[in-house]
Amino acid sequence: MGDDAYKRGSVKEFNLNWKDREERLYNHWAAAAPKNQIQFAFKNHWEVFQEILGLLTGGHFLEVGCGRGTLSSFFADAGFSTTMLDTSMEVLKVAQNIFHHNGHRADYVQGDANNLPFKDERFDVIGSIGLLEHFEDVGPLLAEQWRILKPGGWLLNYIVPERPDNCQRWFNWVNALLKLFAAAWSKKSGAVVAKEPIYRNDFDSSVYVKALEPMSIKQIFVSGMYPVPMVSHSPEFPFTLLPSTLERILVSIFGAVVRIRGTFTGRNGWLCDEGWGQAFLVAVQK
Numbered sequence: 391m392g393d394d395a396y397k398r399g400s401v402k403e404f405n406l407n408w409k410d411r412e413e414r415l416y417n418h419w420a421a422a423a424p425k426n427q428i429q430f431a432f433k434n435h436w437e438v439f440q441e442i443l444g445l446l447t448g449g450h451f452l453e454v455g456c457g458r459g460t461l462s463s464f465f466a467d468a469g470f471s472t473t474m475l476d477t478s479m480e481v482l483k484v485a486q487n488i489f490h491h492n493g494h495r496a497d498y499v500q501g502d503a504n505n506l507p508f509k510d511e512r513f514d515v516i517g518s519i520g521l522l523e524h525f526e527d528v529g530p531l532l533a534e535q536w537r538i539l540k541p542g543g544w545l546l547n548y549i550v551p552e553r554p555d556n557c558q559r560w561f562n563w564v565n566a567l568l569k570l571f572a573a574a575w576s577k578k579s580g581a582v583v584a585k586e587p588i589y590r591n592d593f594d595s596s597v598y599v600k601a602l603e604p605m606s607i608k609q610i611f612v613s614g615m616y617p618v619p620m621v622s623h624s625p626e627f628p629f630t631l632l633p634s635t636l637e638r639i640l641v642s643i644f645g646a647v648v649r650i651r652g653t654f655t656g657r658n659g660w661l662c663d664e665g666w667g668q669a670f671l672v673a674v675q676k
């Protein structure tokens with residue numbers, strides 16, 4: 391795939407971004423209680439996905455743009471036969487190491503989300519976390535996912551748009567302070583290195599819903615997700631972790647916030663208004 395063909399979602403950009411990062415070795419899947427904010431976030435995503443899937447268990451799951459494959463870890467652990475696809479071999483090796491470490495198994499496929507190398511109606515569930523926002527034209531990606539989804543199956547696309555006005559904005563000053571400390575520290579240790587940011591679109595869910603209009607959809611569920619901030623000194627995504635005690639304290643605080651939200655809203659406390667959440671979910675049943 392030439393980068394010109396897909397001006398955004400560039401593989402070269404992603405490879406450079408992942409290469410030599412300390413964070414690429416972090417394992418964001420946790421069988422037990424989450425120990426840091428990223429594990430906490432993924433655990434909450436998984437709980438929402440499980441509620442949507444209901445009794446659907448043990449089918450074929452595909453993660454598109456798998457990165458380190460954290461979402462796939464949850465599906466593999468729940469007994470789904472799991473396939474992970476990414477354009478980057480570099481990334482697939484990272485995912486493979488993490489899966490090996492966790493005792494999970496999966497098939498690893500190098501391929502392009504615009505042109506998925508699978509036959510029609512192959513998978514029961516197809517998911518992505520932080521993939522679609524990296525493209526200017528999301529229609530072809532959704533059409534490809536739809537093509538290889540079995541009737542009755544679900545697409546779960548978790549999207550992290552470029553939004554300056556979500557709940558994170560109230561905490562930017564905290565992160566700015568942390569970055570100042572980290573920058574001073576890194577002069578001594580060389581620990582925090584900013585890389586080129588990767589393109590992200592600022593589309594809201596209506597763009598994805600519109601792109602799905604030509605498909606005959608059985609059910610659609612759209613909601614904001616991730617109603618708490620990410621507190622981090624990292625200059626970019628994926629976020630570098632804070633000292634472990636601080637991460638654990640933040641997880642307990644945010645855990646309480648999510649539980650209280652759930653009590654008041656009467657639904658999963660990880661769901662929220664799209665404008666407030668750090669991300670949103672577009673879940674569609676075929």
Ligand SMILES: C[S@@+](CC[C@H](N)C(=O)[O-])C[C@H]1O[C@@H](n2cnc3c(N)ncnc32)[C@H](O)[C@@H]1O
Nearest residue numbers: 404455456457458459476477478502503519520
């Ligand atoms: C933000 S990362 C996703 C991270 C992942 N959810 C995780 O938990 O680690 C986006 C991933 O999409 C991959 N990617 C980018 N363009 C792609 C394409 N056209 N087809 C498939 N994967 C792609 C990148 O290599 C990268 O691993």
